[in-house]
Structure formats: C-alpha cells, structure tokens
Amino acid sequence: MNYLCKSLTFLKGKNHFLKTIKNFKFKVMKTEIHIKVTPNSSKTACIGIDDFVFKIRLKATAKNNEANDELIRFISKKLNINKSSVQIISGAKSRHKKIRIEGVDLETCIHKLYTFL
Numbered sequence: 001m002n003y004l005c006k007s008l009t010f011l012k013g014k015n016h017f018l019k020t021i022k023n024f025k026f027k028v029m030k031t032e033i034h035i036k037v038t039p040n041s042s043k044t045a046c047i048g049i050d051d052f053v054f055k056i057r058l059k060a061t062a063k064n065n066e067a068n069d070e071l072i073r074f075i076s077k078k079l080n081i082n083k084s085s086v087q088i089i090s091g092a093k094s095r096h097k098k099i100r101i102e103g104v105d106l107e108t109c110i111h112k113l114y115t116f117l
Contacts, residue, residue, distance in 0.1 A: 031101045031109050032089065039067040039095075044074050046113050053096075054113060068092060071099075079104050079112050 034053045041057035048055045060070035068088060076083045081103055091097035101109060 029103055029105055031104055031106045033099050033101065033106070033109060035071070035097045035099055037067060037071060037095050037097060044070060046078075049110070049114060065092075071097070075099065075101065075113070079109065 036053050036055050038055070038057045039060060039062040041059055044057065044059045046054060046056050056071065056074065058067050058070045058074070060066040072083055072086045072088070075086050079086075079101065081101070085102040085104075087100050089098045089100050104112075
C-alpha cells in the first residue's frame with residue numbers, strides 16, 4: 001500500500017477506505033505523438049524532430065505491416081514499456097502516423113526518443 005493509501009486509511013478508517021476505493025477509477029496517462037516514417041532504411045533509428053513530428057527510419061519494409069510492427073517494437077524498447085501500450089491511431093498505411101502511448105507523459109517520451117539520436 002502506498003503512502004497515500006495509508007494516510008487515507010488512517011484518516012477514514014479501514015472499512016470506510018475499502019468501500020470508497022472500489023468506486024475510485026485510476027486513469028492511465030496517454031500521450032499522442034506524430035511520426036513520419038521512412039521504411040527500407042539501413043537501420044532503425046530516430047533521426048530528429050521537426051515541428052513536433054518525430055522522424056524515424058525503419059529497417060523493415062512496408063509490406064504486410066512489417067514497418068508498423070517494427071515501429072511499435074522500436075518505440076516500446078526505447079521507452080521501456082510493453083508493446084501493448086503502443087498503438088497506431090491513424091496512418092497505418094501511410095508514412096505519417098499518429099501513435100498513442102499509454103503510461104508515458106509527453107515530456108518523458110520526447111526526452112527518451114530524442115536522446116537516442
């Protein structure tokens with residue numbers, strides 16, 4: 001139990017706390033970023049940010065969603081999160097994609113992807 005839960009238990013009493021915690025919903029942080037992808041490159045890497053659009057080169061080809069899978073694998077590896085936390089919202093068949101990342105705020109996302117240039 002974290003510090004907040006302990007202090008709430010102390011203030012309200014254990015039974016009251018357990019009743020109220022059932023109704024409390026935890027919200028997961030979601031970040032959306034824009035990415036311009038270049039498939040068929042020599043290696044997978046983030047090459048820069050231009051107007052808040054990440055430019056990422058992918059080694060995989062654009063056939064059979066290989067590039068999309070490679071993009072999700074690359075982002076999840078750099079941010080140290082599960083692949084299921086990264087999803088393509090729009091642009092699955094385009095070079096310009098919008099990605100939703102759960103559990104990471106925008107500042108952390110920019111810092112971790114940008115430091116690997």
